[in-house]
Amino acid sequence: MVLEQTITWHLACNTEDIPADGGACALIEGEQVAIYNFARRGEWYATQNLCPHRQQMALSRGMIGSTGAEAEPKVACPFHKKTFSLKSGECLSGDDYVIKTYPIKVENGQIFIGME
Amino acid sequence: MKKKIVVVGNGMVGYKFCEKLIAKDIAKKFEIIVFGEEIRPAYDRVHLSEYFAGKTVEDLTMAPTSWYAENDINLILSDPIVDIDREAKTVRSHHGLVKGYDYLVMATGSGAFVPPIPGVEKDGVFVYRTIEDLDLMQNHAKKATKGAVIGGGLLGLEAAKALLDLGLKEVHVIEFASRLMPRQIDEAGSRVLQAKLETLGLQIHLNKNTQEIVGDGIIEAMQFADGSRLDVDMLVISAGIKPRDEVAKVAGLEVGIRGGIVVNNALQTSDPNIFAIGECALAHHMIYGLVAPGYEMAEVVATKIIGGEKEFMPFDMSTKLKLIGVDVASFGDAFIQEPNAQTIVFENSAKGIYKRINISNDGKYLLGGVLVGDAEQYNMLLQNTKNKTILPADPEDLMLGARGGSEGGASGVMALPDEALICSCEAVTKGGICHEIIENKVTTLDGIKKCTKAGTGCGGCVPMVKDLINETMKSQGVFVRNILCEHFDYTRQELFDLVKIKGYKTYNDVLDHLGKGDGCEVCKPAVASIIASLWNEMILEKGNATVQDSNDRFLANIQKNGTYSVVPRIPGGEITPEKLIVIGQVALKYNLYTKITGGQRIDLFGAHVSDLPEIWEELVNAGFESGHAYGKSLRTVKSCVGSTWCRFGVQDAVSFAIEVEERYRGLRSPHKLKSAVSGCTRECAEAQSKDFGIIATEKGWNLYVCGNGGVKPRHAELLATDIDSATCLQYIDRFLMFYIKTAEPLTRTAPWLDKMEGGINYLKSVVIDDVLGMGETWDAEMNLLVEAYKCEWKEVVENPELRKRFTHFVNAPKVKDPNAKFEPMREMVKAAEWK
Numbered sequence: 001m002v003l004e005q006t007i008t009w010h011l012a013c014n015t016e017d018i019p020a021d022g023g024a025c026a027l028i029e030g031e032q033v034a035i036y037n038f039a040r041r042g043e044w045y046a047t048q049n050l051c052p053h054r055q056q057m058a059l060s061r062g063m064i065g066s067t068g069a070e071a072e073p074k075v076a077c078p079f080h081k082k083t084f085s086l087k088s089g090e091c092l093s094g095d096d097y098v099i100k101t102y103p104i105k106v107e108n109g110q111i112f113i114g115m116e
Numbered sequence: 117m118k119k120k121i122v123v124v125g126n127g128m129v130g131y132k133f134c135e136k137l138i139a140k141d142i143a144k145k146f147e148i149i150v151f152g153e154e155i156r157p158a159y160d161r162v163h164l165s166e167y168f169a170g171k172t173v174e175d176l177t178m179a180p181t182s183w184y185a186e187n188d189i190n191l192i193l194s195d196p197i198v199d200i201d202r203e204a205k206t207v208r209s210h211h212g213l214v215k216g217y218d219y220l221v222m223a224t225g226s227g228a229f230v231p232p233i234p235g236v237e238k239d240g241v242f243v244y245r246t247i248e249d250l251d252l253m254q255n256h257a258k259k260a261t262k263g264a265v266i267g268g269g270l271l272g273l274e275a276a277k278a279l280l281d282l283g284l285k286e287v288h289v290i291e292f293a294s295r296l297m298p299r300q301i302d303e304a305g306s307r308v309l310q311a312k313l314e315t316l317g318l319q320i321h322l323n324k325n326t327q328e329i330v331g332d333g334i335i336e337a338m339q340f341a342d343g344s345r346l347d348v349d350m351l352v353i354s355a356g357i358k359p360r361d362e363v364a365k366v367a368g369l370e371v372g373i374r375g376g377i378v379v380n381n382a383l384q385t386s387d388p389n390i391f392a393i394g395e396c397a398l399a400h401h402m403i404y405g406l407v408a409p410g411y412e413m414a415e416v417v418a419t420k421i422i423g424g425e426k427e428f429m430p431f432d433m434s435t436k437l438k439l440i441g442v443d444v445a446s447f448g449d450a451f452i453q454e455p456n457a458q459t460i461v462f463e464n465s466a467k468g469i470y471k472r473i474n475i476s477n478d479g480k481y482l483l484g485g486v487l488v489g490d491a492e493q494y495n496m497l498l499q500n501t502k503n504k505t506i507l508p509a510d511p512e513d514l515m516l517g518a519r520g521g522s523e524g525g526a527s528g529v530m531a532l533p534d535e536a537l538i539c540s541c542e543a544v545t546k547g548g549i550c551h552e553i554i555e556n557k558v559t560t561l562d563g564i565k566k567c568t569k570a571g572t573g574c575g576g577c578v579p580m581v582k583d584l585i586n587e588t589m590k591s592q593g594v595f596v597r598n599i600l601c602e603h604f605d606y607t608r609q610e611l612f613d614l615v616k617i618k619g620y621k622t623y624n625d626v627l628d629h630l631g632k633g634d635g636c637e638v639c640k641p642a643v644a645s646i647i648a649s650l651w652n653e654m655i656l657e658k659g660n661a662t663v664q665d666s667n668d669r670f671l672a673n674i675q676k677n678g679t680y681s682v683v684p685r686i687p688g689g690e691i692t693p694e695k696l697i698v699i700g701q702v703a704l705k706y707n708l709y710t711k712i713t714g715g716q717r718i719d720l721f722g723a724h725v726s727d728l729p730e731i732w733e734e735l736v737n738a739g740f741e742s743g744h745a746y747g748k749s750l751r752t753v754k755s756c757v758g759s760t761w762c763r764f765g766v767q768d769a770v771s772f773a774i775e776v777e778e779r780y781r782g783l784r785s786p787h788k789l790k791s792a793v794s795g796c797t798r799e800c801a802e803a804q805s806k807d808f809g810i811i812a813t814e815k816g817w818n819l820y821v822c823g824n825g826g827v828k829p830r831h832a833e834l835l836a837t838d839i840d841s842a843t844c845l846q847y848i849d850r851f852l853m854f855y856i857k858t859a860e861p862l863t864r865t866a867p868w869l870d871k872m873e874g875g876i877n878y879l880k881s882v883v884i885d886d887v888l889g890m891g892e893t894w895d896a897e898m899n900l901l902v903e904a905y906k907c908e909w910k911e912v913v914e915n916p917e918l919r920k921r922f923t924h925f926v927n928a929p930k931v932k933d934p935n936a937k938f939e940p941m942r943e944m945v946k947a948a949e950w951k
């Protein structure tokens with residue numbers, strides 16, 4: 001509740017700009033934001049586009065999927081296949097990285113990213 | 117003073133004896149001297165034939181000389197013992213060394229028995245026993261085309277296989293008896309084996325008595341007693357073994373009428389201070405011509421010397437033959453028949469399978485049997501025989517394998533008692549192996565080999581050890597099948613077949629019907645590759661784009677700063693000046709770094725995602741197409757200039773390379789594929805380091821398969837010789853279809869072949885002799901794929917929907933990634949170093 005009030009929603013793009021079960025990158029307030037269309041589950045996620053491993057702007061081009069009993073949604077960096085949770089941003093392949101995740105909402109075919 | 121042990125002979129058994137002494141930790145209490153006649157320390161004779169398949173002397177060596185030194189064993193090589201003075205208890209060597217002994221161990225093995233046929237001394241006539249024999253054969257085979265082997269027994273058939281491996285065009289097996297392997301398998305089994313071997317290219321002659329070996333100094337033909345004659349330029353004699361008892365005999369030890377040093381149950385010769393072990397020993401009135409009983413003898417004598425009690429009991433002579441893609445095995449009492457036992461026989465002559473089991477009259481126990489064509493159940497049957505397991509109600513199930521999905525009931529590995537001997541060479545029990553798996557968490561075959569030595573002798577128990585590992589882990593609740601990932605409970609091959617049968621064409625279809633969850637970066641590209649291999653449709657359509665590896669998704673290779681490299685196809689490395697100019701212009705326009713690749717084409721580096729469709733458009737308009745450098749698919753077919761310009765060339769290598777490259781371009785496979793064509797044997801195109809390589813001969817082409825460069829370089833192996841272009845393409849078609857269908861994801865052809873039971877010979881039988889009966893199907897499937905080929909770049913260029921996806925920012929398509937940084941290098945640029 002408190003969160004809702006402190007963030008501003010920025011229009012990123014239209015839903016059809018992001019391929020089903022994949023991602024694409026949008027430029028918002030100078031930040032590169034990776035947006036994922038988890039079509040299989042009807043869910044949307046957003047994270048930083050930068051892979052912390054080798055500082056590559058690449059996560060939006062990675063493959064998404066899920067892992068474990070809880071079906072944690074994740075993305076794999078195309079460079080060295082490090083994986084990150086789309087929910088918490090935690091690295092799932094054993095490193096200490098945490099990537100930034102953004103609140104995301106879809107209204108009338110438009111995607112909005114929440115920033116503080 | 118330390119007691120002295122002298123070992124005569126450093127073969128497999130002599131070596132094992134030393135190892136046993138050390139294992140018993142008594143080596144230090146004795147002075148040990150070993151005399152060996154051969155120039156090198158003991159090596160694995162059982163796997164001698166693998167020398168022709170690329171194993172080196174080091175690979176085959178049981179232990180290096182340093183091992184003997186570390187263990188204080190005095191190893192004297194190239195110096196055979198010629199005399200024993202039993203009064204003085206000394207031995208004398210060829211070079212005149214005289215050494216005293218307290219215990220003398222004869223481990224002189226045996227030599228090949230060469231029957232007194234006139235002409236055996238001629239050039240081109242060989243025996244098959246030592247590494248030197250193999251070196252001589254290898255040299256001679258280079259100029260030979262027609263070979264023969266005298267003897268259709270276990271070793272003879274192995275020698276015949278070796279001749280095929282050496283590339284001889286015709287290989288004959290001459291057997292004096294009326295059937296093959298008369299000592300191991302019965303009449304009916306021999307018939308089936310013979311038919312099977314004939315389909316693999318061996319010509320078998322039974323009831324043939326060789327009278328003379330004809331030729332002027334060098335072998336030209338064989339003359340038989342029945343008046344017939346066979347032209348050959350190479351002959352291997354494998355008519356049996358002759359125990360090396362000559363020194364023992366001169367020393368007055370008792371030897372058998374047909375050879376062999378007579379020993380009692382303690383393996384003592386007629387002189388109690390002298391023992392004989394291995395193939396030179398005549399125990400229980402027989403020579404045990406296998407390594408497992410030899411190792412047991414080594415154990416008995418080692419135990420005896422330290423004062424323990426152990427006797428050598430009649431030993432099981434069950435064997436499984438490691439032959440040319442045909443399984444042959446016999447176990448227990450293979451020949452016992454009614455009225456002393458009941459026999460059950462199964463024969464499928466169309467498939468070349470014969471199985472027989474002999475059961476006690478009360479139906480309770482398995483006594484022995486014969487397997488030809490399919491010996492999968494060998495280990496289980498052998499175990500059931502040895503352990504006197506009470507048979508199930510339908511004993512034929514044991515022989516036919518479980519039907520209807522049941523796990524074979526009480527006959528599975530897990531049902532065996534803990535003391536069941538799994539590896540008889542090294543005397544390792546089931547309990548011993550399971551202990552390592554459960555207590556020490558050793559769960560790989562290599563690990564088990566290391567810690568228990570199981571499977572390091574004749575290797576026959578390896579499948580059973582694998583089963584034990586899998587079953588034990590399963591019983592521990594560990595999941596072991598080689599499945600794709602957490603989302604698919606299938607192996608790649610199973611999935612391939614299912615997708616094909618069901619006709620699924622999208623990843624989501626496959627996941628919905630065959631998998632669970634949402635997929636991941638492991639199964640997505642694997643399934644994408646299967647779909648592409650099966651249907652060869654545009655990989656970016658039908659929602660399949662996002663399941664491709666990033667490189668496939670963007671039809672280009674991602675590089676260090678997030679930009680891409682672009683590689684147009686340049687078939688066979690042939691390019692016109694006009695096209696070269698276009699590449700130069702494109703590179704200038706988009707500021708790309710250009711480099712000639714190892715595959716004879718040109719790589720353009722540093723392209724922004726949003727520039728890719730435009731770059732492709734310019735290239736496609738100039739007549740280029742995608743080079744698939746990004747895909748797990750055919751990369752290049754390298755070529756040398758061949759007979760069109762080169763003064764040595766015998767065929768037009770470039771034209772054929774272009775034809776090959778255009779045939780297989782775009783073909784999706786488990787891993788990348790590389791190829792090359794050389795215009796003569798000088799091999800300037802390095803075809804033997806490729807997944808499939810072609811080398812011109814006077815008569816056509818030689819086809820090599822399963823080579824690669826990379827981390828673990830591998831020489832390709834010869835698949836076929838002197839074939840014409842059409843046959844060459846057909847063999848490649850079949851080879852590739854077989855690989856695509858059966859390889860695990862991301863497995864290149866070389867490791868795929870390594871894992872294949874029967875190796876290159878089996879591959880030959882599949883590709884050339886079509887033993888699987890799949891040839892025509894694969895030909896047709898490949899033709900469909902070839903016809904379905906389209907250039908992927910062109911499709912993107914012409915499809916606005918697809919084209920739209922090639923941007924860095926969806927909300928600012930014109931803006932390039934500001935993080936994609938370059939640094940100057942010589943006259944061009946390079947990607948900025950990453951942190």
Ligand SMILES: Cc1cc2nc3c(=O)[nH]c(=O)nc-3n(C[C@H](O)[C@H](O)[C@H](O)COP(=O)(O)OP(=O)(O)OC[C@H]3O[C@@H](n4cnc5c(N)ncnc54)[C@H](O)[C@@H]3O)c2cc1C
Pocket residue numbers: 124125126127128129130131151152153154161162163164165195196197198223224225226244245271274360363393394395396404405406407408410438574
């Ligand atoms: C091609 C081939 C395939 C085989 N396949 C199998 C198989 O699949 N399964 C199986 O169980 N068995 C197989 N065998 C048989 C197996 O190799 C033998 O049983 C085993 O090698 C016997 O060991 P050994 O030490 O008794 O004799 P060897 O290994 O022959 O060693 C004896 C050594 O003693 C040396 N020597 C002889 N006289 C003297 C002397 N006076 N002084 C010093 N040194 C001397 C010899 O030069 C030799 O190096 C195969 C054999 C061959 C040739």
Ligand code: SF4
Pocket residue numbers: 756757758759762763764765766769794795796797798799800801
């Ligand atoms: S392989 Fe033979 S034909 Fe080709 S370039 Fe070399 S020498 Fe000439």
Ligand code: SF4
Pocket residue numbers: none
């Ligand atoms: S050898 Fe290594 S550095 Fe060179 S291209 Fe291949 S992967 Fe890159």
Ligand code: FES
Pocket residue numbers: 051052053054055056058077078079080081082
């Ligand atoms: S840069 Fe992302 S995993 Fe290495």
